[in-house]
Amino acid sequence: MGDAGLPSYPSIPPFPDDIETAPLITLQLKKLLANDPSEIAALFKCGKELGFFYLNLIGCEQGEKLFYDAQRLLSLEKEFFDLPPEEKAICDRDTLKGANGYYGYKAQGKSVIDAKGTLDKHECYNLKKDDIVGNTEPLDRPQLISDNIDLFRSYATNAQSIISVMLGHFNDQLGLPEGTLQNLHRLHAESGDHVRFLTAPPLPDRRGINAGAHTDFGSLTILFNWLGGLQVQLPGRTDWTYVRPVPGCAIVNLGDAMVKFSAGLLRSNLHQVVNPPGAQANERRYSLVYFSRPEDTVPLQRLKGGLIDLQPQSDVPEEGLTSKEWILKRGLANKVTPDWTPQKFLESRGTEGDRLASN
Numbered sequence: 001m002g003d004a005g006l007p008s009y010p011s012i013p014p015f016p017d018d019i020e021t022a023p024l025i026t027l028q029l030k031k032l033l034a035n036d037p038s039e040i041a042a043l044f045k046c047g048k049e050l051g052f053f054y055l056n057l058i059g060c061e062q063g064e065k066l067f068y069d070a071q072r073l074l075s076l077e078k079e080f081f082d083l084p085p086e087e088k089a090i091c092d093r094d095t096l097k098g099a100n101g102y103y104g105y106k107a108q109g110k111s112v113i114d115a116k117g118t119l120d121k122h123e124c125y126n127l128k129k130d131d132i133v134g135n136t137e138p139l140d141r142p143q144l145i146s147d148n149i150d151l152f153r154s155y156a157t158n159a160q161s162i163i164s165v166m167l168g169h170f171n172d173q174l175g176l177p178e179g180t181l182q183n184l185h186r187l188h189a190e191s192g193d194h195v196r197f198l199t200a201p202p203l204p205d206r207r208g209i210n211a212g213a214h215t216d217f218g219s220l221t222i223l224f225n226w227l228g229g230l231q232v233q234l235p236g237r238t239d240w241t242y243v244r245p246v247p248g249c250a251i252v253n254l255g256d257a258m259v260k261f262s263a264g265l266l267r268s269n270l271h272q273v274v275n276p277p278g279a280q281a282n283e284r285r286y287s288l289v290y291f292s293r294p295e296d297t298v299p300l301q302r303l304k305g306g307l308i309d310l311q312p313q314s315d316v317p318e319e320g321l322t323s324k325e326w327i328l329k330r331g332l333a334n335k336v337t338p339d340w341t342p343q344k345f346l347e348s349r350g351t352e353g354d355r356l357a358s359n
């Protein structure tokens with residue numbers, strides 16, 4: 001039994017009670033699955049206002065399965081990062097065949113977190129949904145990952161199905177033709193969806209940023225973290241506010257694709273990750289993320305119909321990159337390479353570009 005009274009939840013030092021935390025709304029997955037009208041309205045409001053919310057997974061079979069799979073994946077994640085470097089090198093993103101330089105393992109300090117060129121403080125491993133569910137040939141990976149592929153499959157298919165329910169509600173609230181958003185995110189179509197393992201050691205001075213300010217590139221993100229450190233920039237503010245991890249809840253946020261599809265009606269909020277606060281500061285931090293993204297060939301531009309047609313038209317023509325092009329543009333521009341420039345980094349920013357520029 002862990003801290004939260006939930007079986008298999010890890011024992012961890014408490015998140016401090018004396019720091020400001022972001023007022024994220026808690027939505028009940030159980031109610032969203034049951035098409036509860038007030039929960040659906042609350043989901044839409046969260047999407048328009050902060051773009052981040054807690055999703056309580058307890059109380060329904062699908063949610064509890066996701067929650068308990070996430071706890072098992074946390075143990076696996078710790079084992080993965082403890083593998084010797086030569087094992088992790090099997091799936092190094094810079095040499096991994098078929099990874100486009102993006103999927104696979106990234107060692108600490110291999111990307112930059114700001115335009116000054118500051119190096120990141122985290123390690124991560126991105127395992128593609130297409131790989132997990134058999135849409136494409138598996139990329140090379142350590143045996144540990146292959147041995148646990150059933151757990152990844154259970155987790156990814158369940159996450160994708162929960163995301164599809166939420167996309168359906170956004171679709172209907174936006175007044176789009178039935179099934180529009182869900183049909184741009186089909187499980188068996190190739191996309192940039194992936195499961196991410198992410199870890200960072202405690203920083204030497206217990207301060208500082210381990211993942212820089214960003215918005216997520218895709219549609220919806222389901223995030224599990226156990227220690228604090230995630231921070232959001234609340235609307236109208238330029239400082240950063242911690243998001244308290246809540247046992248039994250995932251943190252869900254909208255990405256840039258939702259902003260583009262909805263012509264700015266929905267919000268993809270800036271966030272960053274710093275060293276855990278208070279009594280948690282000496283701990284290694286882990287997170288587990290499911291990123292959903294539109295299918296590879298989908299152009300990232302405003303959809304037609306419903307409330308979107310009432311959004312202002314921009315004078316600047318839309319770039320209209322496909323989902324795959326957008327991910328690679330954003331995902332590769334922060335790599336430490338000989339030709340990295342601050343300009344390249346700035347040009348690769350997401351829909352938050354204007355907000356960052358105004359800070």
Ligand SMILES: O=C(O)CCC(=O)C(=O)O
Pocket residue numbers: 196198211216223225229230271273286287289
């Ligand atoms: O580790 C976290 O809490 C957030 C991670 C994140 O924002 C990301 O991987 O995009």
Ligand SMILES: [Fe+2]
Pocket residue numbers: 214215216271
């Ligand atoms: Fe993120």
